[in-house]
Amino acid sequence: MNKHFLLSILSIGLLFCGCNKNGDDNQSISQSQNFKPSVAIAPVIDNSESGLNWDLSDEITYSISSKLIQKKKFNIADPQKTKVQIKKNKVHSNPFDTDLAWVKKTFPGEDFVVFMEMIEHREQVRNADSSKAPETLSADLNLALRLRIVDARKEQPFVILQEIIQDTHFIPRQFTKYNFQQSPWNSEEFSISPIGIAHSLLIKELTARIEDYIILSKS
Numbered sequence: 001m002n003k004h005f006l007l008s009i010l011s012i013g014l015l016f017c018g019c020n021k022n023g024d025d026n027q028s029i030s031q032s033q034n035f036k037p038s039v040a041i042a043p044v045i046d047n048s049e050s051g052l053n054w055d056l057s058d059e060i061t062y063s064i065s066s067k068l069i070q071k072k073k074f075n076i077a078d079p080q081k082t083k084v085q086i087k088k089n090k091v092h093s094n095p096f097d098t099d100l101a102w103v104k105k106t107f108p109g110e111d112f113v114v115f116m117e118m119i120e121h122r123e124q125v126r127n128a129d130s131s132k133a134p135e136t137l138s139a140d141l142n143l144a145l146r147l148r149i150v151d152a153r154k155e156q157p158f159v160i161l162q163e164i165i166q167d168t169h170f171i172p173r174q175f176t177k178y179n180f181q182q183s184p185w186n187s188e189e190f191s192i193s194p195i196g197i198a199h200s201l202l203i204k205e206l207t208a209r210i211e212d213y214i215i216l217s218k219s
Contacts, residue, residue: 038109039076039214040110041068042086044117045118046118049121050121053182056121057118060206067207074211085106095150096117104157113149115148115149119145119146120143121143125176126138138171139176139177141169141170142166142167143166143167144166146165149210161213165202165205167202171194
């Protein structure tokens with residue numbers, strides 16, 4: 001057989017193998033990009049003593065879960081099932097402690113678990129002059145929430161993000177707690193109330209942080 005003919009066949013074979021390998025690599029990259037991590041949003045721990053007439057933990061937990069579900073980038077565990085699961089496992093561990101060994105047992109099959117703690121939800125009048133009645137003054141709504149995201153894909157879970165998010169929102173005098181009956185969460189008026197707007201902005205910020213860090217860790 002002609003020597004040049006054999007070299008041609010060998011070259012074509014190597015080229016085919018190379019294309020095949022590139023095809024496999026591209027397929028792996030595509031599958032990795034399309035993979036949706038399973039994420040559990042643990043019920044928010046509310047230590048804010050806000051005095052609101054609804055469950056602040058439920059509001060933030062369900063609102064963030066709903067926003068992430070709408071984005072369709074993760075498989076979000078049902079918040080109600082997650083709540084039941086925690087009670088069933090009788091979890092008394094501090095999710096912000098260094099010991100995270102219990103996370104995999106409590107959230108089996110989840111790739112990431114999000115923990116949050118509402119530390120502050122306080123309306124504070126803007127003028128410290130005690131001679132003025134509080135109902136004559138505007139106020140600031142001070143919010144502070146601790147966020148921790150845990151990567152549970154490996155044998156030993158580890159923290160990929162921990163931070164405290166703080167926001168302050170101006171509340172006009174006529175809408176402070178001294179002059180205004182706050183519409184509760186899930187009412188028609190809530191979304192246009194000062195507290196409703198402040199909560200919406202906080203939830204938007206939290207959702208973005210959760211999304212960004214999980215995507216970063218996934219890649």
